[in-house]
Amino acid sequence: MPKVGVILSGCGVFDGSEIQEASAALIALAQRGIEYRCMAPDIDFKVVDHLSGQETGEVRNVLTESARIARGKIDNLRDVKGVDYDAFILPGGFGAAKNLCTFAVDGAACSVNPDVDRVLKEAHDAGKPIGFICIAPALGAKIFGAQGARVTIGHDSGTAAAVVATGATHVEADAEDIVIDDTLNIVSTPAYMEAKNPAQVFEGISKLVEDIVTRSS
Amino acid sequence: MPKVGVILSGCGVFDGSEIQEASAALIALAQRGIEYRCMAPDIDFKVVDHLSGQETGEVRNVLTESARIARGKIDNLRDVKGVDYDAFILPGGFGAAKNLCTFAVDGAACSVNPDVDRVLKEAHDAGKPIGFICIAPALGAKIFGAQGARVTIGHDSGTAAAVVATGATHVEADAEDIVIDDTLNIVSTPAYMEAKNPAQVFEGISKLVEDIVTRSS
Numbered sequence: 001m002p003k004v005g006v007i008l009s010g011c012g013v014f015d016g017s018e019i020q021e022a023s024a025a026l027i028a029l030a031q032r033g034i035e036y037r038c039m040a041p042d043i044d045f046k047v048v049d050h051l052s053g054q055e056t057g058e059v060r061n062v063l064t065e066s067a068r069i070a071r072g073k074i075d076n077l078r079d080v081k082g083v084d085y086d087a088f089i090l091p092g093g094f095g096a097a098k099n100l101c102t103f104a105v106d107g108a109a110c111s112v113n114p115d116v117d118r119v120l121k122e123a124h125d126a127g128k129p130i131g132f133i134c135i136a137p138a139l140g141a142k143i144f145g146a147q148g149a150r151v152t153i154g155h156d157s158g159t160a161a162a163v164v165a166t167g168a169t170h171v172e173a174d175a176e177d178i179v180i181d182d183t184l185n186i187v188s189t190p191a192y193m194e195a196k197n198p199a200q201v202f203e204g205i206s207k208l209v210e211d212i213v214t215r216s217s
Numbered sequence: 218m219p220k221v222g223v224i225l226s227g228c229g230v231f232d233g234s235e236i237q238e239a240s241a242a243l244i245a246l247a248q249r250g251i252e253y254r255c256m257a258p259d260i261d262f263k264v265v266d267h268l269s270g271q272e273t274g275e276v277r278n279v280l281t282e283s284a285r286i287a288r289g290k291i292d293n294l295r296d297v298k299g300v301d302y303d304a305f306i307l308p309g310g311f312g313a314a315k316n317l318c319t320f321a322v323d324g325a326a327c328s329v330n331p332d333v334d335r336v337l338k339e340a341h342d343a344g345k346p347i348g349f350i351c352i353a354p355a356l357g358a359k360i361f362g363a364q365g366a367r368v369t370i371g372h373d374s375g376t377a378a379a380v381v382a383t384g385a386t387h388v389e390a391d392a393e394d395i396v397i398d399d400t401l402n403i404v405s406t407p408a409y410m411e412a413k414n415p416a417q418v419f420e421g422i423s424k425l426v427e428d429i430v431t432r433s434s
Contacts, residue, residue, distance in 0.1 A: 011228060011236070012285030019228070019286050023240030023415065030416035050284035051291065067267035068229030069236050071409075074268065192288075198240065199247035 002086030002216040004029055005123075007077065007116065008040040008066035009095025013192070014048035016062070018093030021133050021191045022069045024202045025089050028209035037085070038070035041077045041113050045099045062099050077115040082122025086216040089209070092134020092191055103138045108165035110142055117143060127185065129215040131208045134191040135159070141168035144184055152179040154190030175200040178207045187211050219303035219433040221246055222340075224294065224333065225257040225283035226312025230409070231265035233279070235310030238350050238408045239286045241419045242306050245426035254302070255287035258294045258330050262316045279316050294332040299339025303433040306426070309351020309408055320355045325382030327359055334360060346402040346432040348425045352376070354405040358385035361401055369396040371407030392417040395424045404428050 006025060010016020029036045040063045047058040067074045082088075090096060097104035101112040120130060120143055132140040137151035138159065145166030152173040153159045160170040171179045175195035179188050189204035223242060227233020246253045257280045264275040284291045299305070307313060314321035318329040337347060337360055349357040354368035355376065362383030369390040370376045377387040388396045392412035396405050406421035 013288050016285075018288075019236055020240045020243060020288075023237045024244065026237060027241060027244070027415045027419045030414040031419070049281055050287075050289050051281045053289060064266055064268045068231075068233075070267075071230050071235075071237075072267050072270060197247040198244045202244045202248070 001033055001035065002213060004034055004036045004212070005080060005085035005088045006036055006038045007088060007090045008038055008069055009093060009099040010045055010062050011065040011068040012050050013093045014050055014053065015045055015098065016065055016093055016095035017069060017091045018134060018192055019069060020198045021093065021201055021205060022091040024198070024205040025091055025133065025209060028206040032209065032213055034213055037075060038066065038073065039075040039077045039080050040066035041100070041115050043099065043113065045095065062095065077119060080119050082119045082128065083126045085123065085128065087129045087131070087212045088120065088123050089131040089212065090133060090136040090139065092136050092193070096134070096136040096139055101139045101142060103142060107162040108142070112139065112142055129185040129187065129212050131212045132186065132188040133205060133208065134193050137188040138163050140186055140188065141166040144168070144186060147184060149184050149186055150179065150181040151186065151188040152190055154193035156193060176203045178204060178211060180211060185215060218250055218252065219430060221251055221253045222297060222302035222305045223253050223255045224305060224307045225255055225286055226310060226316040227262055227279050228282040228285040229267050230310045231267055231270065232262055232315065233282055233310055233312035234286060234308045235351055235409055236286060237415045238310065238418055238422060239308040241415070241422040242308055242350065242426060245423040249426065249430055251430055254292060255283065255290065256292040256294045256297050257283035258332050260316065260330065262312065279312065294336060297336050299336045299345065300343045302340065302345065304346045304348070304429045305337065305340050306348040306429065307350060307353040307356065309353050309410070313351070313353040313356055318356045318359060320359060324379040329356065329359055344402065346404065346429050348429045349403065349405040350422060350425065351408040351410050355380050357403055357405065358383040361385070361403060364401060366401050366403055367396065367398040368403065368405040369407055371410035373410060393420040395421060395428060397428060402432060
């Protein structure tokens with residue numbers, strides 16, 4: 001059975017990992033008997049009050065807050081090697097576009113956290129599949145766009161244009177759909193970029209997990 | 218279709234709502250087409266660093282942090298009436314036993330947050346079913362134990378003894394099981410009190426949601 005690394009970016013849709021998406025991925029993995037391990041970079045981020053939607057001026061740590069989703073069982077991404085896992089999955093949430101890279105601010109010109117970049121390239125070079133959820137495919141596009149990566153972020157034309165500007169191909173999809181790049185071994189699903197409720201999120205992510213697991217077996 | 222209130226206690230197993238349990242409940246509700254609304258009390262709590270497991274000395278707000286799970290769509294429990302919903306569900310996590318009541322510290326002698334107490338009694342008096350997950354059945358025992366409530370917190374004998382000391386009856390159960398109190402219209406499941414992975418959590422919570430929804434239809 002494959003072992004999957006789940007790369008988190010905090011804990012909460014507006015400044016970290018989208019919680020329901022991350023939980024859906026963990027449930028879908030466990031339902032298939034797949035061992036997983038959560039991981040996140042040890043970096044600070046700006047807190048958004050999820051009640052008001054406003055930045056508070058407070059700073060928290062991505063690894064420490066991601067540990068909330070992982071129930072404390074989490075690794076510093078610095079210590080992870082791409083070849084240590086059979087596949088990686090990245091849930092969405094603004095953390096994927098603000099903490100793991102700067103796509104939310106800089107679009108196609110964004111920079112990627114060095115450990116995220118390293119781990120995903122190590123995994124890819126070793127032939128491991130990678131699953132990108134929600135806005136995380138924009139991060140995948142930044143890293144693998146020059147190789148012509150084919151991803152979806154749903155139907156949002158502005159975000160899709162920024163994805164295309166990385167060199168990637170964007171494919172529109174609904175919440176329950178997955179888009180497969182067979183050549184690069186990359187799978188993506190829109191989740192809350194399109195989903196109206198957590199059941200749609202779970203359906204799309206379950207398909208992504210099923211495909212990733214089949215590829216990594 | 219019934220409308221269900223989900224009472225949260227923060228965001229993270231060690232000082233708030235258990236995230237995977239809360240997400241599992243929301244997914245299971247949405248899969249059945251059930252409308253839900255999250256709610257939490259506007260009170261402070263002591264932060265536990267989920268990486269180290271230690272208290273940090275920091276204080277955060279239960280409502281504000283619960284909003285992370287609810288994607289910002291959440292109500293102050295003070296403004297909720299028990300009769301406004303067809304059923305209530307309370308996920309576990311230490312927040313249910315430290316923020317919604319003081320069971321984690323005081324056991325059967327614990328006090329219950331006044332709005333939690335009020336909303337659940339209003340709902341119960343109006344014949345609405347209530348679902349308690351993980352350690353939350355201890356809170357249910359404190360409120361409804363004098364009426365002979367029948368609940369499970371799994372197999373932990375120490376916690377079960379404290380539950381029994383409220384006047385409630387404790388029934389042992391596994392992660393995938395639910396325990397039904399047909400007289401009081403209360404359903405409980407052990408979730409992470411017993412579960413080894415989020416698939417078991419999802420299975421037990423799905424059964425609880427299915428039963429609650431049937432009762433409130």
